[in-house]
Amino acid sequence: MNKATILLSVACALFLAHPVLAKEAAPLAEDPAVEQRLIQISTELRCLVCQNESLAGSQAELAQDLRREVRDLIKQGNSDQQVKDFLVSRYGDFVLYRPQLKPTTWLLWGGPFVLLIVGLAVLVNYLRRRSRLIVEAPLSEDEKKRAEVLLKGDQV
Amino acid sequence: MNRFLLPLGIFVVLVGFLAVGLTLNPREVPSPLVGKPAPAFSVPQLHDETAKFSPQEMAGKVWLLNVWASWCVSCREEHPILNEFAKTGTTPLVGLNYKDKREDGIRWLARFGNPYLLSAVDSDGRVGINYGVYGVPETYVIDKAGVIRFKQIGPVTPEVLQKKIIPLVQELNK
Numbered sequence: 294m295n296k297a298t299i300l301l302s303v304a305c306a307l308f309l310a311h312p313v314l315a316k317e318a319a320p321l322a323e324d325p326a327v328e329q330r331l332i333q334i335s336t337e338l339r340c341l342v343c344q345n346e347s348l349a350g351s352q353a354e355l356a357q358d359l360r361r362e363v364r365d366l367i368k369q370g371n372s373d374q375q376v377k378d379f380l381v382s383r384y385g386d387f388v389l390y391r392p393q394l395k396p397t398t399w400l401l402w403g404g405p406f407v408l409l410i411v412g413l414a415v416l417v418n419y420l421r422r423r424s425r426l427i428v429e430a431p432l433s434e435d436e437k438k439r440a441e442v443l444l445k446g447d448q449v
Numbered sequence: 450m451n452r453f454l455l456p457l458g459i460f461v462v463l464v465g466f467l468a469v470g471l472t473l474n475p476r477e478v479p480s481p482l483v484g485k486p487a488p489a490f491s492v493p494q495l496h497d498e499t500a501k502f503s504p505q506e507m508a509g510k511v512w513l514l515n516v517w518a519s520w521c522v523s524c525r526e527e528h529p530i531l532n533e534f535a536k537t538g539t540t541p542l543v544g545l546n547y548k549d550k551r552e553d554g555i556r557w558l559a560r561f562g563n564p565y566l567l568s569a570v571d572s573d574g575r576v577g578i579n580y581g582v583y584g585v586p587e588t589y590v591i592d593k594a595g596v597i598r599f600k601q602i603g604p605v606t607p608e609v610l611q612k613k614i615i616p617l618v619q620e621l622n623k
Contacts, residue, residue, distance in 0.1 A: 341583035344475060354548070355583055358574045383581040385481040 327367050334363055334373055338380060339388050347390065480581050480600045487514070487591050488579040495546050495554050495568035502543070502569040504595060511621045512541045513614070514589040515565070515605075516577065518549045519557035521585040527604035528561045534610060535564030540618045544568030547577050547585055590614060592621045 332349050338359075340351035348356050348363075359380070366376045380388050392398045432440065482488075491503040504514075515531060517524045535542055544565035546554040551570065558568070571577055580589065583602075590599040599617055601609055 341478065355574070358548075358578060362575075362578055382481060383579060384583065385478055385581075387478045 324368075327364060330367050330373070331360060331364050334367075334376055335360055337390055338377070339390055341384060341388065348388075476584060477602055478583075480597075480602075482581050482597050483600055485597060487589065487595050487597050488576075490569075490571075490576045490579065492569045492571055492576060495544070495551065495558075495570050498551075502567060504591065507541065507543065507591065508595055509593050510541060511593055511618050512543060512591055513618075514543050514545055514580075514591060516545045516547045516571075516580070516582050516585050516587045517568075518547045518585050519553040520549065521547075523604045524586045525561065527586055527606070528564070530605055530607055530610060531564040532562045534605075539615060540622070541566045545576060545580075546570050547582065548572065548574045588614070590617055590621070 335348035336350075338348040340346045340348050340353055340356040340359075342353040342355050343351055346353075346356075348359055363376055363380075366379060371379070377389065386392060386398075392401060394402055487504050489504060491501050494500045494502050517528075531542065542565055544567070546568045548571065551572075554568065554570070558565075569576070574582075580587075581600075586604055588601040588605050589597050592598050598621060599613065601614070605614065
């Protein structure tokens, strides 16, 4: 690694750590176990204000409030699933980065595999058809001799 | 000719999907709360700190809950529309002053007009979380039984008011 990349990665690390540490420093010291779970849960949740950021990484006001809410729920002894259910019941499935497996999401989860199978079927079909098109055409005696001469000539 | 038909078909379908995708607004997340009872809360009122407000007080009425804040720019945009709407006396409009300073909220209403029957104060945003608020302003239509029937995310436009909210309120009032 050269100097620039090291500098860049340090800057990135600082930048990424910043949202979690800023303002949240006091509770971190309070109970590291709670804080660990908070980070774990909130990386799985979407911040609704800045939709492509996780709740863990977002500095939006709402995200801070929601982290506070999640922290309180953890302290009250709720399981990770209960915390997620709490947020889903208010904000909908959209808050989950990993959609639940249920009839409306079957296509979402299964779609890629269906496409893979379709693709394989098309490929196999195509290859079979193609192999049928290739006709074996054995060389006649004359052609063999000519080929040998040509090959030998090449070697010289 | 035939061999181009399949790729062309796939292309057309893809363009169709993308065209529909362009018209969707990713900010409009369907609320799971529509069709569910409005979450209960009890918070102080804006103009009278000692008085509280809770949604149960509105039982038996069709009412609107409008989440607003003095720091919210889009709220200014919708405010004249709400003022006009309040004048018609169609249905009670309750404000939820979301994550705001009391003085700022009162001053803001004095400046732009107060369409609200009253405003409840949600200073730490907890009520907002229970209502799934993520983009102020938001407006809820709540029926006589206290069930949320409609949620408008973002400012109420004259179009939304005329085409959705007013017909729905009339329907629920029947």
